[in-house]
Amino acid sequence: MSLSIRILFAVILIPLFNFSQEAELNPPDHIKTIIFKGSNTQESQLPVLRLGEYISLEFDALNGEEDNYYYKIEHYNFDWTPSPLARAEFMVGFDNQRIRNYENSFNTFQIYSHYKLTIPNDRTRSLKVSGNYMIKVFNDYDELVFSRKFMVYENGASVGVNIKRSRNVKFIESKQSVDIVVNATGIRFNNPLQNVKTVIIQNNNLNTAITDLKPQYTIGNELIYKYTNESSFWAGNEYLFFENKDIRAANTGIQSIELKDLYHNYLFTNTVRANKPYTYNPDINGNFLITAIDADNPDIEADYAWIHFSLLAPKMTDGKSIYVYGNFNNYALEDSNKMTYDNASGAYFTELLLKQGFYSYKYVVVDKDNNIDEGAIGGNFYQTENNYKVLVYYRELGARYDKLIGIGEASSVDISN
Structure with missing residues (x-):
């Protein structure tokens, strides 16, 4: 193979294998109060919704100019690298649409425009597959203003979650451990050590999430995670x-x-x-x-x-x-x-x-x-009430993306030894 051909081959391969995890972009100073939530909650929090449910995105623009904003939706793998799916494979309808629902503030010292977007809508009619998603908001100049992550799951597994005091005596007063039992309901796991991925999230904070724990035991189609240290979080204190x-x-x-x-x-x-x-x-x-x-x-x-x-x-x-x-x-x-x-x-x-x-x-x-x-x-106190979500992903043989097949949730208010 000649040198020129090898260089051309390397240039072609670099875009295929140089994907990196994508982080959320926080907004500029004039964008405030980003509220991103699913259909099952009042307060703003990390949206994890069932396939077919809706999400709501709201934010305020404080510059008083009634700017136009547009949204795009991207699909991602378990590790937040871009998935290879084309839009037509994960979405029915179109994105890159203007957010048309907005109102100006009334009787306030601080003037602002309040924008609201709900998905599905008449243009973005539905999301077709489960997994990780990110919504990106752009301005008139196609500049990215901010982005937020969300997850869509399907009912492929039941996820049992129990919160325990740390099994490590050194941290028994200051850490909480998460035990997980995954039971497939609509699928049969193939090579779960490689194809099943887990994410444990404390209080909707992705920055401190624990990812990609392997099941310690498999009993038929049941996966069991009971780690001493790997699945433990600092307990923190009440907010x-x-x-x-x-x-x-x-x-x-x-x-x-x-x-x-x-x-x-x-x-x-x-x-x-x-x-x-x-x-x-x-x-x-x-x-x-x-x-x-x-x-x-x-x-x-x-x-x-x-x-x-x-x-x-x-x-x-x-x-x-x-x-x-x-x-x-x-x-x-x-x-x-x-x-x-x-x-x-x-x-x-x-x-x-x-x-x-x-x-x-x-x-x-x-x-x-x-x-x-x-x-x-x-401080860190094992008695602290924290919310935990466990997300379970699975990639079938020959599949091109990671399905989010189940979610489990628990509160440490029910913590046990």
């Missing part, structure tokens, strides 16, 4: 929360109110809880819900306020930083939610522009290598 549905008066978690160009809500100063006893406090595990008092339609009548967070904590060293995050910013680590230390008060501060509602949040420590320690501020 902190605040509510400002009445933007003109102090609500839950809010110490004081001030009106400038917009309302400013100052939260009570939080403290480090890592060395304090665990206290149960019901929460919504990092999610948020838009709500406003005396508003017929909070989508366009809820206002925006600057929320001032403060944390009394020692100054971080060795390049470590503190961030405040939750589903309200898709668990992102960005300059906007990075906290600044004030030497005079001995506390960390930051402020975020958020729409009225109920929000749960937590403080996390990030080192110079971007490793996240979610328990450094809040």
Whole structure:
């Protein structure tokens, strides 16, 4: 084979084998309050829906220009590399359509346009196959504005999930372990060690998900996962929360109110809880819900306020930083939610522009290598109530994509030894 032919062959092969995992893109500053949910929930959270159910995407554009936005839908493999399926193979209808449903804010200090998209719709009529998907939102210049992941499953297996205290005695007070039993109902597993993939998600946070555990035991068509360390999560602590549905008066978690160009809500100063006893406090595990008092339609009548967070904590060293995050910013680590230390008060501060509602949040420590320690501020307690989802994927012999054949869900409120 000549050198020129070998070079041409290599150039042809590079696009075929150089796929990498695709991450979500978070929006620019003028896009706020991205609410992405399935048909079975009120608050925003990671959508995992049955084939045939609908999803809803909502967001606000704060530039007051009534811009046009368009959406595209992509299908992905289990590991979030692009699948080879053409659109006609996973979709009935068309995407790359303008989001036509939008309204302007009413009686608010902060003007904004509220956009809403529901799928299926008259143009994107249905999704045909299960698996991983990503919806991408573009502007008039075909520039990607933001993207969000979601999953569609079919009923091919039942997934039993049990939450246990860690089997490792070293972490019995601070970790929770997830046991899984998968029973195929409509298929027969072929080579499950290679073809069955699992994803375990804690509190809808894909950043901390555990992926691709292999079954330890197989009994017929039943797969059993009972790991000591590999399927365990740091338990964390209950999320902190605040509510400002009445933007003109102090609500839950809010110490004081001030009106400038917009309302400013100052939260009570939080403290480090890592060395304090665990206290149960019901929460919504990092999610948020838009709500406003005396508003017929909070989508366009809820206002925006600057929320001032403060944390009394020692100054971080060795390049470590503190961030405040939750589903309200898709668990992102960005300059906007990075906290600044004030030497005079001995506390960390930051402020975020958020729409009225109920929000749960937590403080996390990030080192110079971007490793996240979610328990450094809040602590890790096995009693903490966390939500767990287990997704099971299967690729049949000769298939070109990974099916999502089952989902199991459990709460650690029922944790056992």
